[in-house]
Amino acid sequence: MDNYYVTLNHRELLVVSGEDSERFLQGQLSCDLSKLSEQDSCPGCLCDNKGRVVASFTLWKLANVFYLEMETGVAAFAEQHLKKYSVFYKSEISIKNEAFNRRGLIGSAAENYLTSLFPVIPTIVNQVEASNESSTRYLRLIDPANQRYELWQSNKSNNDLNLPEGKLEDWKLLDQMQGLYRLHAEDSSLYTPQELNYDQLGHISFTKGCYTGQEIVARMHYRGKAKKRLYLLQINADSMPERHMLISTTDNKRVGEIIDVAAVANNQFQVLVIANESINQTLNVEKLKNPTIKLISF
Numbered sequence: 001m002d003n004y005y006v007t008l009n010h011r012e013l014l015v016v017s018g019e020d021s022e023r024f025l026q027g028q029l030s031c032d033l034s035k036l037s038e039q040d041s042c043p044g045c046l047c048d049n050k051g052r053v054v055a056s057f058t059l060w061k062l063a064n065v066f067y068l069e070m071e072t073g074v075a076a077f078a079e080q081h082l083k084k085y086s087v088f089y090k091s092e093i094s095i096k097n098e099a100f101n102r103r104g105l106i107g108s109a110a111e112n113y114l115t116s117l118f119p120v121i122p123t124i125v126n127q128v129e130a131s132n133e134s135s136t137r138y139l140r141l142i143d144p145a146n147q148r149y150e151l152w153q154s155n156k157s158n159n160d161l162n163l164p165e166g167k168l169e170d171w172k173l174l175d176q177m178q179g180l181y182r183l184h185a186e187d188s189s190l191y192t193p194q195e196l197n198y199d200q201l202g203h204i205s206f207t208k209g210c211y212t213g214q215e216i217v218a219r220m221h222y223r224g225k226a227k228k229r230l231y232l233l234q235i236n237a238d239s240m241p242e243r244h245m246l247i248s249t250t251d252n253k254r255v256g257e258i259i260d261v262a263a264v265a266n267n268q269f270q271v272l273v274i275a276n277e278s279i280n281q282t283l284n285v286e287k288l289k290n291p292t293i294k295l296i297s298f
Contacts (some may be wrong), residue, residue: 003107004166012075014057014068016082018091021066028082028212029059032205036061041140043203044068045079045214048189051220052121054081056183056203060128060152062138067099073185076259085212100152104142104171105163110286111147113162115138122149122170152200162178169239172262173270174230179297181272184243193217194226194228195274213226231279235269246286247273255279270296 016025019167021225024218026033031044055078059067068078075095082093105114120129122141129138139268143146181196193199199221206221220226236240247255256275264270273279278295283293 002166003109003163004170005106005151005161006166007165008102008104009068010072010093010203011097011102012072014075014078014093014098015096015099016066016068016073016080016091017064018089020089021051021064022180024086024089024091025066025295026208028085028209030198030204030211030217031059031202031212032208033059033061033066034208035119037096038064039128039130041128043126043201044199045183045193045200045203046081047193047217048081049213049217050167050189051101051172051213052189052193053183053190053191053193053198054078056181057195058126058140060140062128069102071182071184074183074188076124077185077188080228094270099156103151103153103161103258105149105151106149106166106171106174110149110163114151132288136278137148143174143178148174152267160291161264169220169262172260173264176260176272177297179230179232181230185271187259192220192226192242194220195228195230195283197230223297228274228276231273231275232296233271233273234264234275234294234296235271235285235288236267236286236293237269238267239288241269241271241285241288243292245288247275247279248284248286249278250284253278255281256281258285264273277288 026181031042038209041060044059046054048054055074057070060067118131122129128140136154138152140150245258255278256273258271260272262270285291
């Protein structure tokens with residue numbers, strides 16, 4: 001297994017604090033904040049009134065401050081949406097990308113290195129541990145099978161890592177293998193949580209009660225069936241697929257569209273596709289000449 005780190009500071013941090021912050025967010029986010037300990041994390045999303053995803057994120061709760069980590073450009077949409085409702089609560093919302101230096105670490109060597117920094121290494125997905133009483137470092141377990149962790153360090157921490165720097169593309173491939181699509185800014189308010197499989201990945205609580213968009217999300221869960229889902233494909237082609245390229249059957253019936261792309265090797269790519277059940281048929285991708293397409297999972 002490879003051992004390396006990647007820098008994750010390109011992701012944005014939307015920070016929500018104040019004495020009413022938990023009560024406020026509980027009425028806006030799809031995840032159940034009441035289930036979190038004082039130092040914890042979980043995936044979640046922010047939906048609009050039509051039940052479509054405005055933003056997806058990993059939420060970190062640290063010392064009663066909530067950090068919503070999301071892809072570049074998404075935080076502005078989330079901030080604008082939340083501020084429409086925050087006037088009724090004692091809470092503050094701001095984008096503070098510099099609050100922590102954030103790295104992803106993978107492999108047994110990375111795990112051994114982390115034992116020198118943390119008295120306890122998290123063993124449960126999304127579990128968060130602190131390094132010491134001053135809490136200048138936090139560690140979250142992402143993926144036990146691949147020994148993947150996310151390390152947050154304050155700017156005052158020693159940021160030296162005894163690991164080589166890896167490629168973000170390799171980190172993204174592992175996210176895709178877990179079925180995770182981190183919503184891009186261009187896709188804000190385009191898709192439902194079910195189309196992105198967020199209901200299957202722990203982003204949605206169906207027991208917490210009301211939040212913006214909850215009625216529509218719950219109705220689809222209990223009374224209907226998602227017409228489209230997220231699938232992982234491997235494509236061999238002479239050129240790289242692009243986001244929003246259309247997928248169709250050989251008789252030109254539209255099946256879905258590509259929403260995330262990562263390179264595996266020369267002329268080999270891994271893509272996430274929102275598609276209907278015809279994904280199992282022989283497929284074509286627009287603008288790609290004679291691609292070889294294999295359905296991997298989901």
